[in-house]
Amino acid sequence: MRGTALIPMSLQREFEKSGSWLFRYRSYLPLLILPIFFLGLRRFSYLDQSHFVNEIWQVFCLAVSFLGLAVRIITIGRVPFGTSGRNTREQIADTLNTTGIYSIVRHPLYLGNYLIMLGFALWPHLWWLAVLMTCIYALYYERIMMAEEAFLRQRFGDTFENWSAQTPAIIPRFRSWRPSLVSFSWRHVAQREYNGFFLIISVFFLLDLIGDSIADRNFHVDYGWFGVFLTGFVIFAVLRTLKKRTRYLNVEGR
Numbered sequence: 001m002r003g004t005a006l007i008p009m010s011l012q013r014e015f016e017k018s019g020s021w022l023f024r025y026r027s028y029l030p031l032l033i034l035p036i037f038f039l040g041l042r043r044f045s046y047l048d049q050s051h052f053v054n055e056i057w058q059v060f061c062l063a064v065s066f067l068g069l070a071v072r073i074i075t076i077g078r079v080p081f082g083t084s085g086r087n088t089r090e091q092i093a094d095t096l097n098t099t100g101i102y103s104i105v106r107h108p109l110y111l112g113n114y115l116i117m118l119g120f121a122l123w124p125h126l127w128w129l130a131v132l133m134t135c136i137y138a139l140y141y142e143r144i145m146m147a148e149e150a151f152l153r154q155r156f157g158d159t160f161e162n163w164s165a166q167t168p169a170i171i172p173r174f175r176s177w178r179p180s181l182v183s184f185s186w187r188h189v190a191q192r193e194y195n196g197f198f199l200i201i202s203v204f205f206l207l208d209l210i211g212d213s214i215a216d217r218n219f220h221v222d223y224g225w226f227g228v229f230l231t232g233f234v235i236f237a238v239l240r241t242l243k244k245r246t247r248y249l250n251v252e253g254r
Contacts, residue, residue, distance in 0.1 A: 036132065063119075065119030068119065069193065069197060069200060074108070075108040076188060080097065096160060106167050110170065118133065120207070187250070194236055197236065209225070
């Protein structure tokens with residue numbers, strides 16, 4: 001990150017060290033933020049005191065989270081072999097991604113994660129919750145991005161420096177778009193993102209279940225959201241079965 005030049009070397013190394021540790025558990029640690037969301041539901045009430053208006057707001061929040069999932073899908077669908085994997089023990093990169101979505105933002109997967117979490121945080125319509133989540137996200141992922149970029153700088157040298165100098169870390173610069181050199185693979189997306197898809201569906205269903213029960217002071221299930229959850233579960237179960245018990249989702253070279 002260009003701003004690291006202003007950070008004392010000892011502090012930068014400490015950030016990179018803590019980032020390497022956070023990198024290993026990056027798939028799980030964000031889940032620790034979820035209790036904050038549920039804490040915000042303690043005094044939940046419908047937006048504008050209307051269940052219908054609140055449902056519209058929930059659909060908007062779901063769209064924000066699905067936008068984050070879409071960013072991840074665009075990224076993973078065209079990822080070259082040996083990059084953007086789920087490795088947790090150490091950094092791995094056989095090539096440096098500089099085309100496609102990586103031509104407009106250096107960390108698209110973390111941008112996608114942020115949008116997913118933002119959709120969750122917006123759901124209770126509490127401004128401080130979205131701000132708090134954004135601050136936690138910035139502190140958490142900044143360390144990981146610093147560790148990743150230290151590895152990429154060491155591995156790819158001037159190629160990385162030139163790319164990073166032209167490409168923002170997290171806020172896309174759309175005018176810099178260059179087409180990807182890798183063909184899109186829906187099988188790779190299905191193999192990698194079915195857990196994230198079902199997580200989004202499950203969290204929104206649970207938020208609605210808790211929120212409605214608090215607002216109405218009576219436990220009940222919204223059948224619309226239950227239908228969404230059930231559909232999501234079926235899709236999740238099918239994709240998980242295909243991944244675990246068949247080779248249909250296997251993509252050669254990825």
